[in-house]
Amino acid sequence: MEMNELLKMGKEISLLGKFLTLASWDQETETPEGGQEGLGEMIEYLSGLYYAKMTDPVLKAGLEDLNQQELSVRDKAIVREMKKDLDRMAKIPQNEYLAYQAILSRSQNIWAKAKRENNFDLFKGTLKEIVSYEKKFAGYTRTDEACLYDVVLNQYEKGFTTEKLNEFFGLLKSEIVPMLKRIQESGIDYKKPYEGKVDADVQEKYNKKLAEYIGFDLSRGVIKRSEHPFTTNLNRNDVRFTNHYYEDKLESALFSTIHEGGHGMYERGVSKDLEYTAVAGGASMGVHESQSRFYENLIGRSKSFWVPIFSDLNQSYGLTMDLDEFMNYINRAEASLIRTEADELTYPLHIMIRYEIEQMLFNDEIIVDDLPKVWNEKVKDFLGIEVPSDAQGVLQDVHWSGGSFGYFPSYAIGSAIASQIMFAMNKELDVEGLLLKGDLKPIGQYLDKHIHQYGAIYTTDELLNKMMGESFNPKYYVDYLKDKYTKLYHLN
Amino acid sequence: MEMNELLKMGKEISLLGKFLTLASWDQETETPEGGQEGLGEMIEYLSGLYYAKMTDPVLKAGLEDLNQQELSVRDKAIVREMKKDLDRMAKIPQNEYLAYQAILSRSQNIWAKAKRENNFDLFKGTLKEIVSYEKKFAGYTRTDEACLYDVVLNQYEKGFTTEKLNEFFGLLKSEIVPMLKRIQESGIDYKKPYEGKVDADVQEKYNKKLAEYIGFDLSRGVIKRSEHPFTTNLNRNDVRFTNHYYEDKLESALFSTIHEGGHGMYERGVSKDLEYTAVAGGASMGVHESQSRFYENLIGRSKSFWVPIFSDLNQSYGLTMDLDEFMNYINRAEASLIRTEADELTYPLHIMIRYEIEQMLFNDEIIVDDLPKVWNEKVKDFLGIEVPSDAQGVLQDVHWSGGSFGYFPSYAIGSAIASQIMFAMNKELDVEGLLLKGDLKPIGQYLDKHIHQYGAIYTTDELLNKMMGESFNPKYYVDYLKDKYTKLYHLN
Numbered sequence: 001m002e003m004n005e006l007l008k009m010g011k012e013i014s015l016l017g018k019f020l021t022l023a024s025w026d027q028e029t030e031t032p033e034g035g036q037e038g039l040g041e042m043i044e045y046l047s048g049l050y051y052a053k054m055t056d057p058v059l060k061a062g063l064e065d066l067n068q069q070e071l072s073v074r075d076k077a078i079v080r081e082m083k084k085d086l087d088r089m090a091k092i093p094q095n096e097y098l099a100y101q102a103i104l105s106r107s108q109n110i111w112a113k114a115k116r117e118n119n120f121d122l123f124k125g126t127l128k129e130i131v132s133y134e135k136k137f138a139g140y141t142r143t144d145e146a147c148l149y150d151v152v153l154n155q156y157e158k159g160f161t162t163e164k165l166n167e168f169f170g171l172l173k174s175e176i177v178p179m180l181k182r183i184q185e186s187g188i189d190y191k192k193p194y195e196g197k198v199d200a201d202v203q204e205k206y207n208k209k210l211a212e213y214i215g216f217d218l219s220r221g222v223i224k225r226s227e228h229p230f231t232t233n234l235n236r237n238d239v240r241f242t243n244h245y246y247e248d249k250l251e252s253a254l255f256s257t258i259h260e261g262g263h264g265m266y267e268r269g270v271s272k273d274l275e276y277t278a279v280a281g282g283a284s285m286g287v288h289e290s291q292s293r294f295y296e297n298l299i300g301r302s303k304s305f306w307v308p309i310f311s312d313l314n315q316s317y318g319l320t321m322d323l324d325e326f327m328n329y330i331n332r333a334e335a336s337l338i339r340t341e342a343d344e345l346t347y348p349l350h351i352m353i354r355y356e357i358e359q360m361l362f363n364d365e366i367i368v369d370d371l372p373k374v375w376n377e378k379v380k381d382f383l384g385i386e387v388p389s390d391a392q393g394v395l396q397d398v399h400w401s402g403g404s405f406g407y408f409p410s411y412a413i414g415s416a417i418a419s420q421i422m423f424a425m426n427k428e429l430d431v432e433g434l435l436l437k438g439d440l441k442p443i444g445q446y447l448d449k450h451i452h453q454y455g456a457i458y459t460t461d462e463l464l465n466k467m468m469g470e471s472f473n474p475k476y477y478v479d480y481l482k483d484k485y486t487k488l489y490h491l492n
Numbered sequence: 493m494e495m496n497e498l499l500k501m502g503k504e505i506s507l508l509g510k511f512l513t514l515a516s517w518d519q520e521t522e523t524p525e526g527g528q529e530g531l532g533e534m535i536e537y538l539s540g541l542y543y544a545k546m547t548d549p550v551l552k553a554g555l556e557d558l559n560q561q562e563l564s565v566r567d568k569a570i571v572r573e574m575k576k577d578l579d580r581m582a583k584i585p586q587n588e589y590l591a592y593q594a595i596l597s598r599s600q601n602i603w604a605k606a607k608r609e610n611n612f613d614l615f616k617g618t619l620k621e622i623v624s625y626e627k628k629f630a631g632y633t634r635t636d637e638a639c640l641y642d643v644v645l646n647q648y649e650k651g652f653t654t655e656k657l658n659e660f661f662g663l664l665k666s667e668i669v670p671m672l673k674r675i676q677e678s679g680i681d682y683k684k685p686y687e688g689k690v691d692a693d694v695q696e697k698y699n700k701k702l703a704e705y706i707g708f709d710l711s712r713g714v715i716k717r718s719e720h721p722f723t724t725n726l727n728r729n730d731v732r733f734t735n736h737y738y739e740d741k742l743e744s745a746l747f748s749t750i751h752e753g754g755h756g757m758y759e760r761g762v763s764k765d766l767e768y769t770a771v772a773g774g775a776s777m778g779v780h781e782s783q784s785r786f787y788e789n790l791i792g793r794s795k796s797f798w799v800p801i802f803s804d805l806n807q808s809y810g811l812t813m814d815l816d817e818f819m820n821y822i823n824r825a826e827a828s829l830i831r832t833e834a835d836e837l838t839y840p841l842h843i844m845i846r847y848e849i850e851q852m853l854f855n856d857e858i859i860v861d862d863l864p865k866v867w868n869e870k871v872k873d874f875l876g877i878e879v880p881s882d883a884q885g886v887l888q889d890v891h892w893s894g895g896s897f898g899y900f901p902s903y904a905i906g907s908a909i910a911s912q913i914m915f916a917m918n919k920e921l922d923v924e925g926l927l928l929k930g931d932l933k934p935i936g937q938y939l940d941k942h943i944h945q946y947g948a949i950y951t952t953d954e955l956l957n958k959m960m961g962e963s964f965n966p967k968y969y970v971d972y973l974k975d976k977y978t979k980l981y982h983l984n
Contacts, residue, residue, distance in 0.1 A: 012537065015533065015534055015537040015538075018530075018534050019511050019514075019515070019534060019538065022511075022514060022515065022518060022534075023514065026518070030714055031714075031726075032710060032712055032714055032729075032730055033711045033712075034711050034712035034713075034729030034730060035712070035726055035727060035729050035730025037729070038510075038726055038727035038729060038730055039726065039730070042510050042514075042726070045507040046507070046511065049541075201693070218524060219524055219525045220525075220526035220527070221526075222522055222524055224522075234527055234530055234531065235530035237526030237527050237530060238523060238524055238526060238527025238530055
């Protein structure tokens with residue numbers, strides 16, 4: 001097969017995939033209650049066409065053929081990624097794949113209702129089916145992985161096995177837990193720097209401006225509302241994210257904007273040359289989260305970032321916050337219930353809870369019925385607090401309803417990569433100076449140049465090596481957290 | 493072929509069509525400027541799949557087969573409608589069909605820009621291509637029609653030929669033009685009953701309530717904003733329409749809500765039994781417009797409709813309008829530039845202008861370059877006013893940018909049918925009494941029972957005959973207009 005022919009077939013698969021993306025964007029942001037069933041039927045049907053295209057024997061033969069040929073770096077990566085996807089898909093029987101897609105097209109609404117009504121039982125049956133399919137599919141597609149959970153971990157971050165993650169999380173835990181204890185003993189309690197509420201429409205307007213400020217221009221994107229913030233894209237010129245505006249928790253939407261904006265800028269920075277190919281997305285979910293968390297935490301929680309725009313924020317919200325009080329508040333560390341609202345220090349503990357629970361599910365140590373109990377025990381164990389309701393506990397995250405087991409570690413991996421990136425970037429740019437000047441463009445350009453443009457051509461380690469001559473290394477992240485919280489809570 | 497097999501193939505076509513609907517909904521309401529090109533590629537690709545399904549020889553043979561069999565009324569209608577669509581599609585070469593879809597996927601934005609910038613030249617080239625394709629396709633698909641324009645007319649309203657429409661419009665013109673003259677001579681000039689502006693968000697909130705009031709519940713639908721109001725649907729439980737809120741023209745959005753709501757209630761009233769078939773839509777565009785214009789004019793412009801809700805309208809908008817002044821204003825007749833803002837009496841004149849121009853285009857009496865000039869002459873001729881700009885003239889309507897030549901007469905046909913329906917309904921219901929009580933449910937149920945449930949099983953005349961024992965008859969419409977405007981302007 002000629003490469004051009006493969007690109008043509010790949011483009012058709014990509015275009016079908018984009019319709020599925022559009023349908024789920026609509027499902028999350030627009031479809032009324034009555035329409036969910038009909039949309040589910042649409043998704044089910046198109047998933048069938050997608051499966052058929054992916055398992056086309058002509059495509060398979062062509063990939064085998066091209067795999068033997070001399071190809072450019074880009075084309076080689078495209079063949080590699082398509083082969084990976086196809087090989088996986090081919091191992092899953094069509095009827096099971098479609099039955100699972102049908103469940104997934106409905107499960108998110110079932111979960112949302114269960115969360116809204118704080119009733120795990122409403123979601124339990126569906127979650128059992130999802131877990132069962134995920135385990136079954138992991139079994140089908142397993143090759144040399146040491147355990148079943150490694151199979152799903154591999155889907156999001158190649159090479160980050162249970163063994164490697166145990167080491168990474170072990171290191172984090174040994175540093176974070178004692179530090180959190182010292183913080184709690186310090187007696188310092190940074191207070192919320194504002195009172196009252198700010199209307200959601202007012203927040204939305206400001207957050208759109210903030211998105212543009214960090215570099216997410218709206219002529220190439222959409223910002224809308226949904227229950228849970230997320231980013232998606234139809235192409236590099238149509239990247240979309242959502243937000244949720246809590247009237248008495250202004251920082252929630254602000255940091256969601258910066259976080260999702262980070263994801264969005266990755267998608268729109270991918271080279272035009274990669275469009276409609278299997279490498280048009282991010283290198284891995286860990287690298288994707290490194291972009292969102294780089295912006296959210298390393299940029300967005302730094303004082304230099306807020307200096308030039310803080311008076312405008314105050315004015316837009318009709319507030320008179322003090323910048324230093326604001327900085328202390330948005331960086332404070334405290335044990336809390338909700339992952340997405342957690343501070344930088346305790347955030348990895350939330351991830352570890354999910355990571356351990358997923359492992360136990362995949363190792364048959366627990367079943368879905370045990371989840372609320374196990375969840376609450378883990379929260380008590382890691383964070384020392386009681387979970388008052390499943391809505392604030394085991395039902396809080398969207399991921400499992402979409403079948404995304406093995407995803408959570410990406411957040412922690414991403415945070416660690418973000419610190420590596422900042423270290424490297426500071427060698428080339430005066431990041432703080434740029435932030436103080438309100439000039440974020442060179443930061444975005446650095447990321448475009450070293451990360452975004454390559455899409456999924458390179459692996460995580462290849463990208464990092466190209467950028468800084470070093471593979472994944474959590475040391476930068478640990479050093480960063482230690483330095484930051486030692487200063488913030490005067491722990492020396 | 494078994495009927496079940498046909499239904500299965502029909503469902504696949506329907507599902508693909510729904511994705512195209514979803515894409516154009518997104519294009520109109522969400523896609524950012526940068527994303528239009530990518531969305532166009534998606535639409536082009538899926539149109540290809542749609543074309544392939546529609547021209548599948550197995551389907552064609554199956555339809556021929558089923559056409560010979562004894563079938564239920566529903567199944568017979570499904571076979572008839574599918575055969576009609578397929579026969580048409582089969583006559584158009586695939587490459588030309590796809591090239592035309594590609595133009596249409598981009599043309600609406602080009603038109604919108606031309607209108608925004610009041611520059612016909614920006615749109616001219618695209619419009620030439622559209623007209624050329626429409627004429628070519630009409631030539632391909634022509635059977636026994638007396639002229640080329642009859643071919644496109646037939647697509648929207650079977651049997652309403654140029655000959656029949658000339659008669660219909662001739663009658664209307666002979667009644668309306670003298671009446672408009674007498675109104676202008678009467679010296680009566682009903683003034684706007686409010687001053688100042690009402691915020692778009694406030695209007696949006698009230699209009700959603702108004703939609704629910706007439707029977708369009710939002711658990712089965714969406715109301716969003718777009719440049720031009722329109723209605724679409726993904727299924728009978730997910731019907732969507734848009735609105736546009738002018739801050740100093742409150743009646744604009746109010747009557748768009750009632751109009752589009754009328755379309756929407758048709759779509760959601762179609763029997764569940766017809767879902768995913770070729771008869772799931774309205775009987776014809778004329779019947780569709782009869783529903784929107786029935787609600788908009790016969791219900792929405794009657795005093796009884798506003799009596800129970802007028803104080804709430806005033807309160808919601810922070811106004812103190814007088815109901816009688818409001819009624820006079822929303823029913824006043826005056827020569828004006830914009831069709832969608834025109835009153836009931838002059839509205840058909842706007843339709844006739846377009847009807848005559850389209851005829852001239854299809855008969856090669858004029859070319860696209862002549863359109864602005866011819867438009868302005870016709871407006872002067874029919875309405876006696878000067879057109880100050882193409883944006884308020886030949887560029888005002890969306891239809892031509894979507895290739896909808898032959899559609900405009902549906903509005904006038906719909907208005908005429910609406911009067912027939914009201915005549916029939918009044919024999920069974922005390923419509924005025926119901927409106928005064930604020931009980932619109934029986935009105936919706938009457939329409940569901942006599943019109944909506946049947947989808948496209950019956951033709952326009954069959955529906956009317958079933959309902960009132962009479963075919964299409966413009967007399968009811970003419971009588972209604974004469975009676976209404978004689979009273980409103982004291983012409984006796």
